[in-house]
Amino acid sequence: MAKLLSFLDDYKRLEKPVFNVIVSEFFIQLVNATFLTILPLYMHKEGFLPAEIAIYITFRYIGVFILALPLGKFIKGKKLMPLFYLSNFCVPFFGICIVICVGLKLKILMILFLLLWGASFTFMQIPISPFILRNSVAENHTAGIALSYSTWSFGGIVQGLITAILGYINAQIFNERFILIFFCVMGFAGLWFLSRIKNFNEINFDIERTLTKKRKTDWGIVIKALIPTLIIATGAGLTIPFISLFFSDVHHQSTEGFSVLSAVASVLVAYGALMVPKIKQYIGYKIAIPTTQSFAVISLVAMATTQLYSQHAIALVIAAACYLLRQPLMNMAGPMTTELVLKYVGSNNREITSALTSAIWSGSWVLSGIMVSILFATGFHFVNIFLITSLLYGFGVVMYYLLILDYNKREEKGLIEN
Numbered sequence: 001m002a003k004l005l006s007f008l009d010d011y012k013r014l015e016k017p018v019f020n021v022i023v024s025e026f027f028i029q030l031v032n033a034t035f036l037t038i039l040p041l042y043m044h045k046e047g048f049l050p051a052e053i054a055i056y057i058t059f060r061y062i063g064v065f066i067l068a069l070p071l072g073k074f075i076k077g078k079k080l081m082p083l084f085y086l087s088n089f090c091v092p093f094f095g096i097c098i099v100i101c102v103g104l105k106l107k108i109l110m111i112l113f114l115l116l117w118g119a120s121f122t123f124m125q126i127p128i129s130p131f132i133l134r135n136s137v138a139e140n141h142t143a144g145i146a147l148s149y150s151t152w153s154f155g156g157i158v159q160g161l162i163t164a165i166l167g168y169i170n171a172q173i174f175n176e177r178f179i180l181i182f183f184c185v186m187g188f189a190g191l192w193f194l195s196r197i198k199n200f201n202e203i204n205f206d207i208e209r210t211l212t213k214k215r216k217t218d219w220g221i222v223i224k225a226l227i228p229t230l231i232i233a234t235g236a237g238l239t240i241p242f243i244s245l246f247f248s249d250v251h252h253q254s255t256e257g258f259s260v261l262s263a264v265a266s267v268l269v270a271y272g273a274l275m276v277p278k279i280k281q282y283i284g285y286k287i288a289i290p291t292t293q294s295f296a297v298i299s300l301v302a303m304a305t306t307q308l309y310s311q312h313a314i315a316l317v318i319a320a321a322c323y324l325l326r327q328p329l330m331n332m333a334g335p336m337t338t339e340l341v342l343k344y345v346g347s348n349n350r351e352i353t354s355a356l357t358s359a360i361w362s363g364s365w366v367l368s369g370i371m372v373s374i375l376f377a378t379g380f381h382f383v384n385i386f387l388i389t390s391l392l393y394g395f396g397v398v399m400y401y402l403l404i405l406d407y408n409k410r411e412e413k414g415l416i417e418n
Contacts, residue, residue, distance in 0.1 A: 010143040010277040017200045018136050020193045021084055021128070022148050027190035028091050028124050029155030034183040035095060037156075038163070039102075042176035046102055059111050063118025064125070064362040071122055072355020079202045080127040080134075085194055087123035092187030094120055099180045118362075126358050129338055130350040134203045141343075146276040146335040153270035153331075159183060160263050222349050224406075225341045226356055228399035233361045235392030237368025238385055239300070243323070246382045250307045251316040261320055265327040272328035276335045285340055285404050292333045293397045297390050299326035304386030337400060344407050346417055 011019075043053045075083065094117040101110035132144035166174035166182075174182075247253040247261070279288050303322035306315040338357075345353045375385055410416050 008274070011147055011274070014140055014144055014147070015136050017197045017202075018132055018140070018144050019147075020197050021081075021131060022144070022151060024084060024088050024190035024193045025124055025128060025148060026151040026154055027187050027193075028087060028121065029151045030159055031091050031095050031155075031183055031187040032121065033152070033155040033159045034163075034180060035098075037159070038176050038179050039098070042099070042180060043102055045176060046105070048102075056107075056110065056114060058366055059114040060118035061362040061366050063115040064122050065359050065366070066115075067119040067122050068126060068355045068359035068362070069352075071126055072352040075127055075130075076351045080131045081194070081197070081200075081202055083123040083127050084131075085191065087120055088190035088194060089188070090120035090123070091117065092184040095184040095187065096181060099177060099184070103177065122355075122358060126354045127351070129342055129354050131202075133339075133342060133347075133350065142277045142280050142335065142339055145339050146273050149276075149331070149335045149338070150270045150273040153266045153273065156266045157263065157270065160259065160266070217352050218345065218349050221345050222353050222356065225344050225353060225403065226360065228396050228403055229337070229341070229357055230360050230364070231392055231396035231399060233364040234368060235389040235396065236361075237364040237366075238372055238392075239389040241365065241368075242372060242382070242385070246307075246386070247316075247319065247323075250310050250382055251319055253316065261323065265324055268324060268328040269331045272332040273335060276332055279332070280336055285336060285407070286401075289333050289336050289340070289404060290397055290401045292329045293393065293400065296326050296329035296333070297393045297397065299323075299329065300386060300393065301390045304383045304390065307381060307383040333400075340400075340404065340407060343416055344403065344410070346415075 014022075040053050040057065043056070048056070094113050097113040098110060098117060101107075101113060128148050129145055132148065133141055136144050162183075163179055166179065244258055244262075247258050253261075279292075283291075299322045303319050303326060306319040306322075309315050341357070342350045342353060372385060407416065
């Protein structure tokens with residue numbers, strides 16, 4: 001057991017201000033996880049049709065997409081702590097507003113609050129990685145980013161467990177509306193962890209920028225660094241939102257059954273993400289990123305092709321096993337690719353790169369959702385769509401490998417900042 005938990009030593013060395021900011025991010029992700037799973041169910045019980053629900057939820061991603069680039073430009077060289085306070089207040093506050101609007105059928109206001117809710121996430125989502133790189137020593141960079149990534153999984157685990165327990169106690173009292181409000185109130189706890197940060201002088205570049213001419217964004221480097229992300233995000237948008245439907249329609253898995261499967265996957269994702277510093281330490285970017293992503297692609301192909309023999313009971317077992325492999329493997333690469341990209345572009349371009357990354361992911365999920373609707377309408381099956389994702393993932397893995405090679409060359413020339 002001690003050996004299994006030895007990786008936690010990497011996180012004990014994290015700077016206290018960085019650790020508290022990441023804990024505050026966990027409470028935002030707690031709200032996020034709740035709304036992604038419970039809000040559609042609540043809206044459906046309130047009389048919204050599935051097509052309406054899909055359209056309304058899209059406004060959350062539109063809010064992120066609209067604000068990402070302006071925010072990335074705004075925060076360059078500025079202190080980031082005020083944005084974390086803003087996000088930790090606005091996300092749960094606008095979440096409560098959304099729940100009220102759904103209950104009262106205030107559809108125009110609901111769209112507005114969904115936009116604001118999505119935009120509020122960017123105040124944490126975009127600055128968090130640049131903040132970690134600015135305010136921690138080089139040896140802690142990977143651990144800080146990995147822990148930040150794992151907050152999403154921990155949020156899903158905690159939310160799922162509490163929701164299940166409350167439902168078991170009394171599903172009528174602790175209904176969807178109660179659960180949404182309850183976790184929104186919990187979300188405000190992030191403000192307390194931020195308030196614990198005392199006597200902290202955040203590192204920024206205002207002084208440097210007053211002494212030297214303001215440097216322009218190196219768009220060539222930024223675009224080159226983000227090409228693999230664009231490819232991977234497009235593929236993810238074709239698959240991730242529809243995996244639950246795949247298990248339901250193809251393998252006739254119940255909601256409860258898939259919930260258990262997802263909970264197990266979340267635990268594996270969290271553990272895998274926390275193992276990233278050790279993995280990077282022993283084998284480095286060049287092997288770790290392509291290897292984890294390649295095995296994830298193989299797992300996705302194996303999962304997708306179970307549709308071809310779904311009439312056999314073994315198909316569900318294989319699909320579930322592949323899903324449990326694919327989730328941690330693909331997510332383990334996330335913290336490493338984030339660190340790789342942000343160090344590759346340099347401190348002058350980190351904020352805008354982080355902003356564009358958020359915009360790419362949000363935009364790709366909106367566009368990919370439209371593409372999937374068209375593909376289904378033209379007779380495509382899950383297996384076809386998931387195999388398209390696998391091809392995109394495979395191309396993305398190759399592009400990441402080429403980026404790593406260029407990163408190593410730039411590092412040898414002393415062009416990479418730590």
